[in-house]
Amino acid sequence: ETGVTQTPRHLVMGMTNKKSLKCEQHLGHNAMYWYKQSAKKPLELMFVYNFKEQTENNSVPSRFSPECPNSSHLFLHLHTLQPEDSALYLCASSQLGTGQGMGGGNQPQHFGDGTRLSIL
Amino acid sequence: GQNIDQPTEMTATEGAIVQINCTYQTSGFNGLFWYQQHAGEAPTFLSYNVLDGLEEKGRFSSFLSRSKGYSYLLLKELQMKDSASYLCAVVKVTGGGNKLTFGTGTQLKVEL
Numbered sequence: 489e490t491g492v493t494q495t496p497r498h499l500v501m502g503m504t505n506k507k508s509l510k511c512e513q514h515l516g517h518n519a520m521y522w523y524k525q526s527a528k529k530p531l532e533l534m535f536v537y538n539f540k541e542q543t544e545n546n547s548v549p550s551r552f553s554p555e556c557p558n559s560s561h562l563f564l565h566l567h568t569l570q571p572e573d574s575a576l577y578l579c580a581s582s583q584l585g586t587g588q589g590m591g592g593g594n595q596p597q598h599f600g601d602g603t604r605l606s607i608l
Numbered sequence: 609g610q611n612i613d614q615p616t617e618m619t620a621t622e623g624a625i626v627q628i629n630c631t632y633q634t635s636g637f638n639g640l641f642w643y644q645q646h647a648g649e650a651p652t653f654l655s656y657n658v659l660d661g662l663e664e665k666g667r668f669s670s671f672l673s674r675s676k677g678y679s680y681l682l683l684k685e686l687q688m689k690d691s692a693s694y695l696c697a698v699v700k701v702t703g704g705g706n707k708l709t710f711g712t713g714t715q716l717k718v719e720l
Binding site: 492519521528529530531532533536538543544578582584593594595596597598599600601602 | 612638639641643648649650651652653656658695697699700701702703705706707708709710711712713
């Protein structure tokens with residue numbers, strides 16, 4: 489699926505470095521998300537942006553700093569990371585749900601291929 | 609709190625049928641998604657259930673029982689390319705948007 493593009497695909501960095509992950513969606517969606525995927529663990533939601541406003545910070549350490557300049561672009565700025573932060577970072581986008589009540593969550597999230605991050 | 613359980617691994621034979629179960633206990637519920645994820649690739653959407661019953665989509669079907677907190681994904685006529693991880697996720701709609709909580713995924717291996 490090419491609707492959500494993430495760069496870089498792979499990143500190796502030292503604990504004192506500063507780097508940024510980039511995500512771009514071409515689907516006309518109004519919500520974007522960052523997830524962390526570690527081995528043997530569920531996908532963990534990190535941040536949610538609706539109409540480029542942050543609406544969720546899932547107790548993420550401040551060494552991860554998101555930025556959403558518009559509804560098509562999402563960044564994750566990284567600084568002074570720890571070895572346990574090594575993981576696959578996935579970006580996703582969606583339309584906000586339609587329908588009333590129970591059906592309000594019916595819009596699927598579309599994922600990018602992720603950035604494989606390794607902290608030395 | 610949110611708790612979603614699914615088996616870690618399953619093995620099945622090409623051409624057979626396999627059922628992957630998911631149980632959930634969540635503080636809010638606005639539907640359940642199934643995603644497929646091949647190694648090194650993005651999760652891709654398979655199905656969405658919000659009402660009880662079976663949703664059929666080609667070789668894949670998904671079932672939901674809200675009273676039991678239970679869902680399953682049924683894969684028929686298995687093909688080698690179906691070897692992947694299958695992720696169960698519950699969605700909760702909040703003032704801030706749609707929040708997905710995932711299970712750890714079921715790694716399916718299809719053998720000859």
